[in-house]
Amino acid sequence: MKFKSQKLAYYFFATCMLLLSLQLLYGFIMGFAHMGFDNLHDYVPFNAARAVHTNLLVVWLLTGFMGATYFIVPDETQTELYSVKLGFIQLISLIIVGVVAVIGFHFNWWEGRKFLEIPRPLDYLVVVNVLTFIFNIGMTLFRAKRTSTTSMVLYTGLVAAALLYLPGMIYFENQTMDSYFRWWVVHLWVEGVWELIMGGILAYLLIKLTGVDREVIEKWLYVIVGLTFLSGILGTGHHYYYIGAPKYWLMVGGIFSALEPLAFLGMALFAIVMYRRSGREHPNKIALMWTIGCAIMSFVGAGFLGFAHTLPNVNMWTHGTLVTAMHGHLAFWGAYAMIVLAIISYAMPLITGRKNYNSMYGTLAFWLSNIGMIGMTGAFAVAGIAQVYLERKSGMEFGLVQQEIETHFLGLILAATVFTAGIILYIIDFIKYGRPSDEALVALDSNQE
Amino acid sequence: MLSKSQARWFFIIGTIFFSGVFLWLTVDTINSVPAQTKSANITPAVNRGKIIWEENNCMGCHTIFGEGAYYAPELTKSFERRGEGYIKAALMSKTPWSPRGRKMVAYAMTEEQANDVVAFLKWAGEVDLNGFPAKPTINTSK
Numbered sequence: 001m002k003f004k005s006q007k008l009a010y011y012f013f014a015t016c017m018l019l020l021s022l023q024l025l026y027g028f029i030m031g032f033a034h035m036g037f038d039n040l041h042d043y044v045p046f047n048a049a050r051a052v053h054t055n056l057l058v059v060w061l062l063t064g065f066m067g068a069t070y071f072i073v074p075d076e077t078q079t080e081l082y083s084v085k086l087g088f089i090q091l092i093s094l095i096i097v098g099v100v101a102v103i104g105f106h107f108n109w110w111e112g113r114k115f116l117e118i119p120r121p122l123d124y125l126v127v128v129n130v131l132t133f134i135f136n137i138g139m140t141l142f143r144a145k146r147t148s149t150t151s152m153v154l155y156t157g158l159v160a161a162a163l164l165y166l167p168g169m170i171y172f173e174n175q176t177m178d179s180y181f182r183w184w185v186v187h188l189w190v191e192g193v194w195e196l197i198m199g200g201i202l203a204y205l206l207i208k209l210t211g212v213d214r215e216v217i218e219k220w221l222y223v224i225v226g227l228t229f230l231s232g233i234l235g236t237g238h239h240y241y242y243i244g245a246p247k248y249w250l251m252v253g254g255i256f257s258a259l260e261p262l263a264f265l266g267m268a269l270f271a272i273v274m275y276r277r278s279g280r281e282h283p284n285k286i287a288l289m290w291t292i293g294c295a296i297m298s299f300v301g302a303g304f305l306g307f308a309h310t311l312p313n314v315n316m317w318t319h320g321t322l323v324t325a326m327h328g329h330l331a332f333w334g335a336y337a338m339i340v341l342a343i344i345s346y347a348m349p350l351i352t353g354r355k356n357y358n359s360m361y362g363t364l365a366f367w368l369s370n371i372g373m374i375g376m377t378g379a380f381a382v383a384g385i386a387q388v389y390l391e392r393k394s395g396m397e398f399g400l401v402q403q404e405i406e407t408h409f410l411g412l413i414l415a416a417t418v419f420t421a422g423i424i425l426y427i428i429d430f431i432k433y434g435r436p437s438d439e440a441l442v443a444l445d446s447n448q449e
Numbered sequence: 450m451l452s453k454s455q456a457r458w459f460f461i462i463g464t465i466f467f468s469g470v471f472l473w474l475t476v477d478t479i480n481s482v483p484a485q486t487k488s489a490n491i492t493p494a495v496n497r498g499k500i501i502w503e504e505n506n507c508m509g510c511h512t513i514f515g516e517g518a519y520y521a522p523e524l525t526k527s528f529e530r531r532g533e534g535y536i537k538a539a540l541m542s543k544t545p546w547s548p549r550g551r552k553m554v555a556y557a558m559t560e561e562q563a564n565d566v567v568a569f570l571k572w573a574g575e576v577d578l579n580g581f582p583a584k585p586t587i588n589t590s591k
Binding site (some may be wrong): 048051108117175179180220225247250317319321325393396402 | 451456459470479499503508509515548550551554578580582585586
């Protein structure tokens with residue numbers, strides 16, 4: 001770590017660990033409810049557990065992106081952050097909004113729109129919070145003597161994510177229009193601007209970990225984010241097939257969303273090729289595993305499994321079934337959770353000054369969480385495909401089908417237990433690194449050059 | 450071989466072009482949706498029903514137009530499938546409605562609230578969804 005203000009990232013990362021743990025807890029509540037054990041129904045009904053599970057995911061990933069930005073931008077621009085104090089205010093207010101929202105969900109206080117459940121008054125606080133963050137990073141970039149493509153791509157992604165939050169706040173009487181603009185937030189985030197953020201973090205990690213020339217990495221970064229927008233913007237159409245929007249979206253969404261895996265394939269090839277070209281043995285092998293793993297798993301989860309049900313004639317049957325949950329889990333894990341865990345793994349030794357590289361816990365955490373998540377995806381796939389054939393194709397009643405597929409949720413919970421074991425080990429490793437230290441400040445990171 | 454500045458232009462021009470096409474299609478969609486969704490039928494009751502739908506996060510268990518969660522049935526065609534009486538009974542029940550053991554929150558709605566939700570679901574069932582949900586194609590009775 002070269003700059004004192006980079007320590008700020010630690011507090012964002014610690015928040016990530018806390019929110020991720022809570023997210024898993026609510027996941028289990030839902031898994032058990034699907035199996036028929038809904039004993040907590042009176043206190044945490046399914047819709048509350050679901051809102052907590054998905055919103056915590058969004059909040060911890062955003063917290064992770066912010067932490068990553070606070071770590072990366074000083075390093076890339078060779079300057080201290082504009083204001084560490086503002087960063088702390090922003091983190092604390094974000095936590096308050098998150099906690100109030102989560103508690104509110106348990107008392108039926110929400111907006112009830114998938115992924116955007118946070119109640120309106122809190123939405124405004126989120127906007128103020130994100131604007132503060134953007135101001136803080138913007139001023140840092142503005143005052144810096146140098147900027148880099150990596151930091152600019154990352155920043156563009158964050159600004160665009162903030163702007164795209166706004167269409168989700170317009171009220172429409174028509175459910176179709178409501179849904180249409182809700183996807184401007186959700187789709188254009190996760191299949192658009194978040195990929196910019198992911199690409200930026202990935203490029204930074206590859207530059208640091210492989211030692212491949214920055215010009216080469218940043219050139220391919222442009223190609224990949226170019227492909228993302230080329231396919232992803234009109235790819236939004238795959239959400240418009242069956243919501244009451246015009247029929248041409250079947251063709252537009254079908255063609256462009258079928259191209260979406262290309263960006264993820266590009267990302268995977270990019271990471272692998274850069275790794276193979278690597279001229280240096282970076283001691284932080286775990287960070288490298290998460291980085292390359294992220295590039296590969298995002299292709300499998302977001303690219304390949306997304307493609308599996310994106311064509312209109314397939315989606316006609318899978319739309320609104322557990323097949324979506326199958327794709328959703330591996331996509332978010334591969335593309336976004338793993339990139340955040342990668343940057344945390346890379347940053348922790350530098351922030352704390354403890355070269356606790358390649359611990360057994362860290363290695364096990366990587367394998368258990370990935371194997372667990374693949375198992376969960378498999379369980380969702382089996383349950384989802386069975387649901388499609390029984391309910392949609394054969395016309396069996398919903399409740400009967402749910403009873404038929406209950407047993408696959410036992411598989412889901414077993415796999416989720418393996419996954420959780422991995423995450424617990426990751427968090428133990430995180431705690432073992434200890435707190436950030438100014439003793440970690442060095443003119444040049446000895447392990448970087 | 451591609452240079453960095455060419456790569457940058459590929460990104461910038463591609464993004465601007467496809468954003469432009471997307472905005473153009475959005476304008477067309479905004480103009481087409483009223484007819485396709487029969488928005489003239491969105492009465493104050495339908496709108497009140499939508500607000501009740503959102504305030505109780507019905508999408509946290511159910512889907513409508515295939516969107517939401519997968520814990521409880523798809524409701525787009527629920528008015529046609531179950532009829533007004535069944536839906537109102539589920540909404541007004543003071544104990545959790547639990548078909549086949551899976552519990553719904555006991556909302557204990559008033560008759561007026563339940564009527565509004567029914568109006569919303571009835572409107573939703575009449576929207577042209579480009580063929581969704583499809584009729585089952587496998588005949589299991591043979």
